[in-house]
Amino acid sequence: MNEPIRLAVLGAGHVGPVIARLAIKAGYAVAIATSGDPEDMALITELVIPGARPRWVSDAVADADIVVLAIPLHRFLHIDPASLGGKLVVDAMNYWPASDGVLKPFEEGGSSEIVAQRLAGSTVVKALNHIGYHELEDRARPVGASDRQAVGVAGDDPAAAAAIAGLVDRIGYDPVCLGSLRAGRVLQPGGPVFGAVLTLPEFEQAVYEDARSLA
């Protein structure tokens, strides 16, 4: 039997626990970490994320095959890029000034491109950012379900994007690989699929129409 894939979820706010629960259900070995002491997370993991292991960020990342960033974007600015060096990183964060305030470093370009620039030693894939945290579990469906929804996966490294597409598929969504982090701008707040409930054909249509309107 193969060892389970090891996931480190950074962040235990609205989004992190939801992704962690979905991944545990799908058979991943999940560690969760916040900026604080894992001791303080013990109650939260026991009751809200059963099966996840609370750890220090450095330990969780060191042992992880995949690191999921589920922290507020302004906190990301305080992360030491070296701490994520060499890792496959899922950027589930959003730059959303209307909700979280203006962050100067993110004013130019796609947020995941800027994340990738700052994490030059890591491989960044954008995913799991565009379905609301309050819907992500409720909407997950097994392969082949007629109402299974699509989740966009954007990365510059095709192998990394394919790995994250596998994660998306296993937790209950049809992955749609977009060719690059830049193309992943369609997944951002204000884009055609952000907050929308779309099946695979609907998703592709929405993204296609958006790309055409930009052309």
Place this chain on the structure above:
Amino acid sequence: MTYTFGLDTFGDRNGDADGKPLSHAQTIRNVVDEGVFAEQVGVDFFGIGEHHTEYFPMPAGDVVLAAIAARTERIRLGSAVTVLSSDDPVRVFQRYSTLNAISGGRAEVILGRGSSIESFPLFGYDLADYEELFDEKAALFAELLKGGPVTWEGKTRAPLLHQDVVPHTESGPFPAWIGVGGNPQSVIRAARLGFSLALAIIGGPPARFAAYSQLFQRALEKFGRPPLPVLVHSPGHVAATDEQAKDEFWPRWQDIITLIAPERGFAIPTEESFDRETGPHGALYVGSPETVAQKIASTLRALDATRFDLKYGMPGLTHEQLMTNIELYGHQVIPRVRELLS
């Protein structure tokens, strides 16, 4: 087990029978009448949520609550929520302590960041600071509630040194809750500071919040505090039949959620999503008194909660529709839920 039942409003701007919006002033006067009527039909609590928009013109709920206090004797009155992050905890305490005096000890406060965030730019706060703002201010508010001189220092307001903050309450702290939308760390914070827990559930299956309720009680134990109550706040609309309630509520819900969806990250509502949310496992309490009562009873059971606050109204509904909703809630829904839970 003692259960209590409240009604919350955001001062949703009323429409007239033809769908034309009433003035902000008339809407506010109607809220006063609605609060007074809520007491007459047996509702335990009336709450007003702070908002600063054209369709929720309700920035000074405490003033409106004072008017209701002057015309009532029994109903408890509070905020739902006060956006503490963009306010001064000292002033919030003073306003609600004054309301407590006017009403003979009937004031409460529910503190929140508020998922509506229009107050941040209005009062010159940076949204990027909201966690620090709320964390500090909630801690200061907990100190103020204890009564007696306060000594406090932080980054978000001027320090206090043995400061006596008036008016003093007559019989200890008034009830104070922290509103939480789904962040488990916020649940821990409420327990750490000794606030009761208000779960705002506005989408998806309410039963998934059961873990938050357990987390809250376990965290209270861990911090050496006695158990504190959990309340559920959810939107809804009661009319004579399920069909009538849905027909009245749906177009208003669709309009307002479509309007705020882009800035809040909500999905645009569809008839399918509305049916799911108004069904037995959704977060909207829209229907006949029996339908709504069954759903409230099952939520309170699942979450081990002892209070339910129905956020009634929606911009565009008429004052008459809201009064009917209040009457049915007080005379039929509340007694039926009590019966189901007994």
